Amino acid sequence: MLDGAPVVLPTSFGRDGDTLYLHGSSGAASLLAAAAGTPVCVTVTRMDGVVYARSVFSHSVNYASAVIHGTARELTDPGDKCHALRVLVEHLAPGSWDHARGPTRREIAATCVLALPLDEASLKVRTGPPGDTDEPAGPVWAGVLPLTSGWGTPQPCPRVPAGMGAPPHVTGRCGSPASRFK
Amino acid sequence: MLDGAPVVLPTSFGRDGDTLYLHGSSGAASLLAAAAGTPVCVTVTRMDGVVYARSVFSHSVNYASAVIHGTARELTDPGDKCHALRVLVEHLAPGSWDHARGPTRREIAATCVLALPLDEASLKVRTGPPGDTDEPAGPVWAGVLPLTSGWGTPQPCPRVPAGMGAPPHVTGRCGSPASRFK
Numbered sequence: 296m297l298d299g300a301p302v303v304l305p306t307s308f309g310r311d312g313d314t315l316y317l318h319g320s321s322g323a324a325s326l327l328a329a330a331a332g333t334p335v336c337v338t339v340t341r342m343d344g345v346v347y348a349r350s351v352f353s354h355s356v357n358y359a360s361a362v363i364h365g366t367a368r369e370l371t372d373p374g375d376k377c378h379a380l381r382v383l384v385e386h387l388a389p390g391s392w393d394h395a396r397g398p399t400r401r402e403i404a405a406t407c408v409l410a411l412p413l414d415e416a417s418l419k420v421r422t423g424p425p426g427d428t429d430e431p432a433g434p435v436w437a438g439v440l441p442l443t444s445g446w447g448t449p450q451p452c453p454r455v456p457a458g459m460g461a462p463p464h465v466t467g468r469c470g471s472p473a474s475r476f477k
Numbered sequence: 478m479l480d481g482a483p484v485v486l487p488t489s490f491g492r493d494g495d496t497l498y499l500h501g502s503s504g505a506a507s508l509l510a511a512a513a514g515t516p517v518c519v520t521v522t523r524m525d526g527v528v529y530a531r532s533v534f535s536h537s538v539n540y541a542s543a544v545i546h547g548t549a550r551e552l553t554d555p556g557d558k559c560h561a562l563r564v565l566v567e568h569l570a571p572g573s574w575d576h577a578r579g580p581t582r583r584e585i586a587a588t589c590v591l592a593l594p595l596d597e598a599s600l601k602v603r604t605g606p607p608g609d610t611d612e613p614a615g616p617v618w619a620g621v622l623p624l625t626s627g628w629g630t631p632q633p634c635p636r637v638p639a640g641m642g643a644p645p646h647v648t649g650r651c652g653s654p655a656s657r658f659k
Contacts, residue, residue, distance in 0.1 A: 301483050305522035305542045340487035344629075347647060350578040351566045352588075360487045384533045388622075395617050396532040406534075424634035435577050436643050437634040440570075442655055447526075447623035452606035454614040461618050465529060473624055 296333055297324055308337065309382035315363060315411040316379040326407040330369035337363045337411060344442050348425035349435040355425065357439060363416040367409040373400065379408045390464025444473040479510055490519065491564035497545060497593040498561040508589040512551035519545045519593060526624050530607035531617040537607065539621060545598040549591035555582065561590045572646025626655040 296302070302325055309316040315337060319326050329335045339361045346355035370376045380403070381392050398406075425437050446468040449461040460466070478484070484507055491498040497519060501508045511517045521543045528537040552558045562585070563574050580588075607619050628650040631643040642648070 296478070296483060300516045300546055301478060301518040302544075302546075303485050303518045303520040304544065305520060305540060307538060334482045336483040336485045338485040338487060342487075344632075345570050347570055347573060347631075347643075348577060350580070350584075351562065351574055352578075352580050352584040354566055354570055354573060354577070356489060356569065358487060362484075362486065364482055364484075380533065384536055387538065388527050388529055388536055391529060391536060392533055395530060395536070396534075396612065398532070398534050402532075402534040424632075424636075428636070430578065432636040433638045433641060436637060436641055436647065438637060438643065438647075439632045439634075440647055440650060441629035441632065442626060443629045444624060444626040447625045449529075450526075450606075450621045450623065452619040452621075454606075454610070455618055455620060456615045459615065459618055461620065465618065465620075465622055468622060 297328055307383060307387050308339070309379065309384075309386040310413075311379075311382045313413045315413055316382050317367065317409045317411065318380065318383055318406055321405050321407040323407060326369075326409060329367045329409055330407065332366055335365065335367055335411065342442050343422070344439045346421075346425050346439055347437055348427045349430035349437050350427055353425050353427035353430070355421065357421050357423070357441075359418070359420045361416055361418050363411060363413060365411050365415055367411045370408040370410055373403050376403050376406065376408045379410065380406065383408075388464075389468075390462070394462060394464060446471055446473055478515055479506055489565060489569050490521070491561065491566075491568040492595075493561075493564045495595045497595055498564050499549065499591045499593065500562065500565055500588055503587050503589040505589060508551075508591060511549045511591055512589065514548055517547065517549055517593065524624050525604070526621045528603075528607050528621050529619055530609045531612035531619050532609055535607045535609035535612070537603065539603050539605070539623075541600070541602045543598055543600050545593060545595060547593050547597055549593045552590040552592055555585050558585050558588065558590045561592065562588065565590075570646075571650075572644070576644060576646060628653060628655055 341359050343357040384392050523541045525539040566574050
């Protein structure tokens with residue numbers, strides 16, 4: 296809630312055990328509000344496919360989602376923040392933490408990091424064919440059209456020196472399915 | 478907001494001009510609260526890739542997002558609801574509205590449909606390489622690992638009669654990239 300209205304923003308996350316980490320600019324209004332004790336809800340969804348049914352009413356989506364409710368705590372200790380940032384970076388880009396330049400004290404100070412306990416969460420999963428068992432089996436086709444996701448071919452930054460290939464922690468993901476849940 | 482806490486739920490949507498449609502069971506607490514005038518925020522995000530930078534600080538995500546704020550209106554006229562449901566179904570499963578059995582009066586009555594005007598929305602897009610132009614070009618590789626999505630092979634419902642193939646409006650999507658924005 297910001298100024299009396301709900302605000303839902305896309306964000307990356309990292310998980311360490313029963314703690315979910317979120318981060319952003321130390322000036323971000325949404326993070327400041329959460330750090331001040333405004334209750335938050337974090338939702339992660341993976342869409343797995345479209346469910347075609349014999350009736351439009353029974354059309355659906357196969358998916359998995361996690362909805363987490365709670366109050367976040369802002370991390371202030373630089374060591375705690377650094378650990379959380381490592382978890383966040385390694386979730387988004389496994390292998391990058393030990394490969395790229397680490398954070399400076401100024402960068403850590405410029406980053407707001409929130410820790411949200413995973414005490415109150417609800418998980419939902421829908422799989423399988425449509426549930427329209429009361430409809431005749433024909434003449435309408437029914438089934439699932441899977442939605443797939445995966446990593447493509449790395450696109451080097453124009454400033455990358457000629458002949459420098461992407462490192463194994465990047466190329467190793469190419470062509471593999473993207474798992475957005477961990 | 479439900480009972481003083483924010484609630485963020487995954488949902489499908491449909492758009493017709495400057496109106497966004499949402500739907501669900503007529504008993505869903507989140508829809509009833511929105512129909513009663515609780516301000517809502519609807520966010521749609523497409524993740525396009527992971528941005529690998531020379532520093533962990535400049536790691537980022539390429540994405541497009543729409544954040545819509547407003548107050549939703551519940552549709553009560555069955556004709557209006559039927560139009561909105563058509564928009565919703567055709568967004569999720571183009572071609573299904575004229576192929577599958579249409580909704581009954583009872584099914585329409587059992588469905589809550591909300592219309593949200595697209596008057597107040599913010600769009601954000603990040604594309605391209607990392608913005609770490611103050612870092613030396615080497616020795617750390619930098620660039621973008623694209624995240625792709627697409628439709629797989631249709632999985633027929635076990636009740637589909639032997640020899641009945643998926644119709645063209647389903648097979649026509651196979652192998653094509655999934656565009657989750659419209």
